Amino acid sequence: MVAVKEKLAPFHILVLIYMTQTGVVILSLGQMLAQTFGINGWLALPFYGVIVTANLLLIGLVYRMGRGKSIFDIMERRLPLLLLSPLYLLLTMVWSMLACLVSMEYVLIFQMIAFPTTNPVWFKIVIDLLAYSLFIKGIYTISKASTVFFYLTVWMYLFSSMLFHEYSWNRLTPFFFQEGDFALPGMSGIYAAFLGYELVMLLFGYVDRSAKLMKLAIWANLLVFVSYIYVSMLVFGFFGFGELREMQYPLIDMFAYVKFPFIERIENLLYGLLLFTMLATMAMYYWSANEASGRLFPKLKPSYRGIALIAGTFFVGLIPDTLAEVNEWLTWFGIVEIGIAFGLPLFLIALLLIRKEKEAPVHA
Amino acid sequence: MDHRQQQLSHILRQFDDCADFTHKAFPELHADLLYFDHMVDSQKLYREVTAPILSASESELQNALDRLSGARMEADRDIVVAILSGSVALIYREQAYVIDMYNPKGRSISQSESETTITGPHDAFSEPVGDTLSLIRRRIKSSHLKCVRMKVGEISKTDVFLLYVADIVNMHYVDELSRRIRGIEIDAVHDTNMLVQLIDDRPSSIFPQFFTTERPDAIASKLAAGRVVGIMDGSPSAFSAPTSFFEFFTSSDDYYQRWSLGTATRALRFFSFAVTILFTCFYVSVTTFHYEMIPQNLLLTLSESRSRVPFPPVYEALLMELVIELLREAGARLPTKIGQTIGIVGGIVIGQAAVQAGFTSNILIIVVASSAISSFVMPSYIMSASIRLIRFGLIILAGIWGNLGITVGVAYLIIHLCHLTSLGSSYMTPVAPHKPGDWADVFIRAPFKLLKTRPSQAKSPNPARMKMKK
Numbered sequence: 145m146v147a148v149k150e151k152l153a154p155f156h157i158l159v160l161i162y163m164t165q166t167g168v169v170i171l172s173l174g175q176m177l178a179q180t181f182g183i184n185g186w187l188a189l190p191f192y193g194v195i196v197t198a199n200l201l202l203i204g205l206v207y208r209m210g211r212g213k214s215i216f217d218i219m220e221r222r223l224p225l226l227l228l229s230p231l232y233l234l235l236t237m238v239w240s241m242l243a244c245l246v247s248m249e250y251v252l253i254f255q256m257i258a259f260p261t262t263n264p265v266w267f268k269i270v271i272d273l274l275a276y277s278l279f280i281k282g283i284y285t286i287s288k289a290s291t292v293f294f295y296l297t298v299w300m301y302l303f304s305s306m307l308f309h310e311y312s313w314n315r316l317t318p319f320f321f322q323e324g325d326f327a328l329p330g331m332s333g334i335y336a337a338f339l340g341y342e343l344v345m346l347l348f349g350y351v352d353r354s355a356k357l358m359k360l361a362i363w364a365n366l367l368v369f370v371s372y373i374y375v376s377m378l379v380f381g382f383f384g385f386g387e388l389r390e391m392q393y394p395l396i397d398m399f400a401y402v403k404f405p406f407i408e409r410i411e412n413l414l415y416g417l418l419l420f421t422m423l424a425t426m427a428m429y430y431w432s433a434n435e436a437s438g439r440l441f442p443k444l445k446p447s448y449r450g451i452a453l454i455a456g457t458f459f460v461g462l463i464p465d466t467l468a469e470v471n472e473w474l475t476w477f478g479i480v481e482i483g484i485a486f487g488l489p490l491f492l493i494a495l496l497l498i499r500k501e502k503e504a505p506v507h508a
Numbered sequence: 509m510d511h512r513q514q515q516l517s518h519i520l521r522q523f524d525d526c527a528d529f530t531h532k533a534f535p536e537l538h539a540d541l542l543y544f545d546h547m548v549d550s551q552k553l554y555r556e557v558t559a560p561i562l563s564a565s566e567s568e569l570q571n572a573l574d575r576l577s578g579a580r581m582e583a584d585r586d587i588v589v590a591i592l593s594g595s596v597a598l599i600y601r602e603q604a605y606v607i608d609m610y611n612p613k614g615r616s617i618s619q620s621e622s623e624t625t626i627t628g629p630h631d632a633f634s635e636p637v638g639d640t641l642s643l644i645r646r647r648i649k650s651s652h653l654k655c656v657r658m659k660v661g662e663i664s665k666t667d668v669f670l671l672y673v674a675d676i677v678n679m680h681y682v683d684e685l686s687r688r689i690r691g692i693e694i695d696a697v698h699d700t701n702m703l704v705q706l707i708d709d710r711p712s713s714i715f716p717q718f719f720t721t722e723r724p725d726a727i728a729s730k731l732a733a734g735r736v737v738g739i740m741d742g743s744p745s746a747f748s749a750p751t752s753f754f755e756f757f758t759s760s761d762d763y764y765q766r767w768s769l770g771t772a773t774r775a776l777r778f779f780s781f782a783v784t785i786l787f788t789c790f791y792v793s794v795t796t797f798h799y800e801m802i803p804q805n806l807l808l809t810l811s812e813s814r815s816r817v818p819f820p821p822v823y824e825a826l827l828m829e830l831v832i833e834l835l836r837e838a839g840a841r842l843p844t845k846i847g848q849t850i851g852i853v854g855g856i857v858i859g860q861a862a863v864q865a866g867f868t869s870n871i872l873i874i875v876v877a878s879s880a881i882s883s884f885v886m887p888s889y890i891m892s893a894s895i896r897l898i899r900f901g902l903i904i905l906a907g908i909w910g911n912l913g914i915t916v917g918v919a920y921l922i923i924h925l926c927h928l929t930s931l932g933s934s935y936m937t938p939v940a941p942h943k944p945g946d947w948a949d950v951f952i953r954a955p956f957k958l959l960k961t962r963p964s965q966a967k968s969p970n971p972a973r974m975k976m977k978k
Contacts, residue, residue, distance in 0.1 A: 155942040254912060258797060267909075270916055278923045288926040288940030293919075295939065409800045416911040423919055 152351045154360055156287040160347075161364035163290040163424035164340035166371065168250045169333075171393040171418070173372060174379030176334050178388040182324030183317055185385075186376035188334070193369040196338045197362055202489045203345055204358035209496040212357075214349035215488070216439050222495045225439070235436040235488075236453070238480050242339075243429035244457035245464075245474045247271050250422045252467045253393065254415060268461065272454050275423060279431040280450045283350050286427050293420035300414060301371070304378060306402050315384035316377075323385070329475045336478035337372065340425055341365050342485035346432050430454070511602055515584055516540055519597070522588050537561065537569060539600045542587075547594040549611035557596060557607060573600055578607030592665065612636060617643070620722040620744075622889050628764040632722040637667055637741035640724075644671060644737075644746075647728040652676070658689050660703065660740070664696035667741040668703065676734045678967040681931050685736050685749060700738065700745040701890070709929045714897060716890045717930045719751040726760045732973070734966030736931075750931040750965055754938070754950045757781070759887035762953045770953030778951070780882035785899050787879045788825050789906035789914050791872060795821040797910030809871070816866035822907025824868050828876040829900065831858055836880070937965045 152160070169176075177185035210218045219228055251267040259267075278289055344361045351357050379394040388394055399411035430453060437449050464470045519542060523529040532541040539561060543553070557576065564572040578595075581587050581604050587597050594610025617639060620632030633640045645653065656670040668689055672682050688707040697703050704718040705711060721727060722744050727737050730748035739746045757777045762770035794801050795814065802810060817824055835854035839847040859877075862868045879899065886892035898921065905913035928935035938946035943964045948954035957976060962968045 153941055156940070258910060258912065267912070274916060274919055274923070277920065281923070281927045285923070285927045288934065288936055289923050291940040291942060292922045292926060292936065296918075296922075403803070405803065406806065407801055408803050409798075412798050412801050412911050416915040419912065419915045419919060 152284065152287055152347065152355065154355050156291055157347065157351060157355060157357060157360045158364045158367070159294045160287045160290045160424070160428070161341055161344060161361050162367050163294055163421055164343055164428040165338055165365065165368040165425075166421045167246055167337075167340070167425040168253065168418060168422055169337040170372070170375060170421075171253065171395045171415070173334070173337055174376050174383075174388055174394040175391050176330055176337075177376055178324075178380070178385055180324050180327060180330030180334060181321050183319045183322045183385045184380065185321065185324060186373060186380055187320060189369065189373050189376060192335055192338055193365070195335070196341060196365050196369075199485055199489075200341060200344070200358060200361050200365060202486070202493070203342070203361070206345065206489045206492045206496070207348060207358055209493065209501060210348070211501045212348055212351075213501060215345050215492055216435070217349070218492055218495060218501065220439070222499055229440060232436050232440045235484065236433045236440070238477060238484060239429045239436065240433035240453045240457045241460065242474075242477050242481060243275070243426045243433065244272075244461040245470060245477060246422060246429070247275065247426050248461045248464070248470050249467070249474060250418065252470060256467065257396070257415065258412070265462070268458065271419070271423075271426075272458055275426045275430055276450055276454050278423065279427040279434065280447055283347070283431060286424070286431060289427075290424040293424055297417045297420050300417060301374070303399070303402055303410060304375075307378065307382060307398060310401065311378065311381045312384075313381060315381050317385065323389075332479050332482060333471075333475055335482055336474065338365070338368060339478065339481055339485065340428065341368075342481070342488075343428050343432050345488065346435055512538070512599060515604065516599055518584050519587060519591075519599075522584075523591075532558075534561065537566060537600070539569070539598060541596060541598055542591055543596040543609065544591065544594070547612050548596055548609035552611070553596055553609050557598065557609075561598075569600070573598070573603075573605060576605060576607055578605040580604065581606050589665070593667075610638070614639070623721060623723050623726075623759075623887065625723075625759070625761045625764070628760050629723075629725045631724060633724060633727075633739070633744045633746060635742050635744055637669065637739060640739045640744075640746065641669065643724040644727055644731070644739075647724060648673070648731055653731065656682070656686060658686065660689060660692050661694060661696040664698070666697050668697075669739050671731060671737040671739065673731050673734070676732070676962070676966075676968050676970050677736060678734065678969065680967070681736050681750060684931055685738065689738070697740070698742070700740045700743040700747050703738070703740055703743075704747050709932065710927075713924065713928055714894045715753065715925070715928060715935070716756070716888070716894065717751065717928065717935065718747040718749050719755050719888070720745045720747045720890065721888075722746075723760055729760070729763070734962045734968035734970075750933040751935075752930065752933075752937045752965055753925055753928075753935050756886065756888040756891040758950070758953075761887075767953055767955045774951065774953055777885055777887070780885035781895065783882040784879050784886075784895050785902055785918075786914065787875055787882070788829060788899060789902040789917075791875045792821045792825045792903055793906040793910040793914055796907060810869075813869040813871045817869050818866065820907070821872075822903060824872055825876065825903050825907075826900070828862070828868055828872055829903065831862075832876055832880045833896070933965050933967070938963075 174186075177188060181188040206215070206218075219231075248268060251264045251271060255262060255264045255267065278286060341361060341364070344357065347357060375395060379388060379398055382398050383391065383394055391397060396411045396415060399414045400409050402408070402410045404410075430450070433453055434446060434450050437453065438446060441449060464473050520531065528544055528546060530541070530543055530545045534540070541557065560572045560575075561569065576598075578598070581590065587604055587606060590606040591597050594608070594612065595606045596609045598605040598607065614636040615634045617631050617634055619630045623632070631643065633643060641655070650673065652674045654672055654674050658668045658670070659665050660668045670682065670686055670689070685707070689703075692706050694706065697706070701720055704716070704720065708717045710717065719730070727746045727748065731737055735748045735750065737746055737748045757774060759773075762773055765773070795810070799807065814821075819827070831854070835850060835858075839850045842850060859873050863870050863873060883892050883896050886895065902914055902917045905917040907913070909916070926934075926936050926940055934941055937943060938950055945961060946964050949959050949963065956974070960974045961971045962973050
């Protein structure tokens with residue numbers, strides 16, 4: 145095999161982060177916003193956008209202080225592996241469980257809508273195998289596949305233009321944030337819709353520093369933010385607050401109204417295509433977990449570690465057997481992940497302050 | 509026994525029981541001619557070797573031999589190999605001369621049957637490698653066009669030539685390709701399409717990782733684009749590398765038509781690709797699991813058409829696809845006239861009768877026929893065959909899990925394609941890695957004034973291909 149060294153190009157980084165961030169949550173985002181923030185709840189999204197950007201700037205500080213080196217290298221140069229092991233174990237567990245739960249949620253939604261009589265375990269096995277075949281090939285293949293998935297899914301936004309005639313500005317009403325419950329699980333659930341950006345920390349070692357990784361991550365987040373604002377505004381204006389609060393997956397119901405002469409109810413296509421974005425998210429989380437576990441078990445082949453991760457999380461993932469339970473698990477793991485997204489960069493900054501990184505990065 | 513006798517008997521022993529081997533002895537001159545009659549140009553042999561020898565006296569013979577355009581060889585093994593390669597060996601006293609007279613009787617240059625074009629050149633490569641080389645050299649009259657010769661096959665010892673344009677090609681690709689070809693250890697290689705499978709990046713993949721063609725104009729364009737080309741003696745196909753998935757959707761025709769027509773044709777090919785792999789499986793998915801996706805008016809027609817069919821849609825579709833594949837394979841193997849009959853039998857008898865007998869629905873016939881026709885829009889036969897096979901997998905997946913099954917299949921296909929490489933460079937170029945500069949010559953065929961650079965995949969040290977201002 146020729147050793148033509150591939151590098152993550154800027155466009156791929158942008159798409160990879162965007163695809164990692166977007167996932168199944170987009171289906172219920174409108175309902176979550178209505179439930180948590182009440183009337184015109186979509187206006188809460190800019191706050192989330194700002195918090196995520198602040199988090200990304202924090203990660204950017206690590207990138208700058210660490211001179212683009214891998215976060216694992218930064219930690220291991222300053223602390224013994226024995227001390228880091230619990231952290232690596234936590235990262236492996238949280239990331240792999242998030243991957244598993246995201247797919248479990250997708251599978252259960254799909255089963256509920258299309259295959260109520262089929263055992264979801266079969267779907268889960270196949271999707272896990274698919275994710276395995278992707279993440280085990282490494283970050284370059286994940287980024288390339290994400291790019292193709294992006295092109296295959298992005299045109300769904302165009303279809304939404306066919307719903308404009310049903311859109312009514314009146315349904316938005318002149319009130320803001322009324323009748324929301326402002327509950328913590330709801331708030332963290334909405335934040336979880338943005339999660340995925342924190343994995344940019346693991347890309348440090350894989351990109352050329354000239355690629356301006358952090359700038360791209362902020363752009364990707366902006367893209368996610370714009371798409372969420374667009375989708376949320378659309379469902380708020382399409383259904384209105386009262387109806388939206390009672391719906392489970394407003395996006396699916398909304399797309400059910402799109403009609404063509406030869407085909408209608410294209411929500412069937414939508415949740416089929418959501419597999420692509422979900423797969424990108426899943427693959428990135430599993431890949432990250434595999435990277436972290438690699439530090440714990442460096443002698444074990446990545447493929448074996450990958451199998452162990454998939455198999456381990458598969459069985460744990462079977463414990464929550466209803467959609468509500470899966471959502472509850474996702475909420476708790478989401479909260480832990482938010483902690484990691486803020487805590488890990490702070491921890492790294494503290495380490496870098498204790499001992500500065502002087503050498504130039506190996507890959508530059 | 510003297511050295512000459514020993515050498516002669518050793519060589520002759522190598523060709524024991526070779527009835528087609530010719531040994532002409534001239535005992536009065538102490539000379540022997542050894543060759544295969546069917547591989548050499550007999551007129552040239554007479555003119556340049558036999559006649560001068562016969563007309564020369566023994567004293568003049570040495571001078572006559574020195575004038576021959578052959579090389580002196582010492583080792584018996586080299587002489588045997590040269591005879592097998594179409595040379596004439598002349599053994600005179602203690603010396604052995606080898607004169608290249610290779611001129612086998614082969615098919616003359618004719619039109620390609622698998623890659624026909626409407627506009628543009630109609631000549632195609634034929635089996636003798638000399639003709640192939642000549643067709644390429646006639647198109648690229650540059651001393652920069654280099655040619656590396658290699659032998660492949662322990663028994664067949666087939667000539668393989670690697671061609672490239674120095675200063676345009678990335679030598680890394682040439683070195684890698686020649687390393688792979690030299691590394692082949694097999695008894696015989698019979699065709700270029702077989703050769704490329706021995707040097708694939710991923711031999712287990714269903715997708716071709718080298719672009720093969722019979723058209724000299726296509727090969728000339730690949731060389732000018734900075735790719736490496738390989739040709740093989742005895743095969744009318746040449747290959748070029750590195751290649752990408754999207755290159756298989758291009759045809760020489762695109763460049764000979766107006767750019768807008770070329771672009772429309774390319775769009776048609778991408779559309780036909782989608783139809784080939786998705787149309788039948790979508791029919792299966794919709795009629796099995798997602799009836800709600802069919803508009804009410806169409807639903808009536810569809811359910812009426814399916815009402816007499818006793819099988820689930822997946823069996824119905826697989827049956828019809830199988831029949832189409834049988835017809836295609838039978839049509840490809842039979843002479844043209846009988847092939848036409850097969851078409852009529854298949855089209856009218858099976859199609860019409862299957863519907864009347866209640867084996868299949870009218871709409872499925874339309875679906876299957878459209879996807880079969882679409883598969884033939886693909887300019888590359890090998891890629892078209894790969895895609896047709898993939899379709900079967902997708903139909904089965906659609907029959908099991910409907911739209912999710914199709915998406916799972918397509919996702920796996922994308923993951924596989926993204927992992928594939930051709931000579932180490934990504935198979936999904938220019939989509940992944942993202943090279944928008946190449947899109948003007950991949951997804952559309954932009955006007956020539958916009959096609960200023962060579963494809964990025966070629967990683968050419970000299971990427972500019974056009975400097976015209978207007």
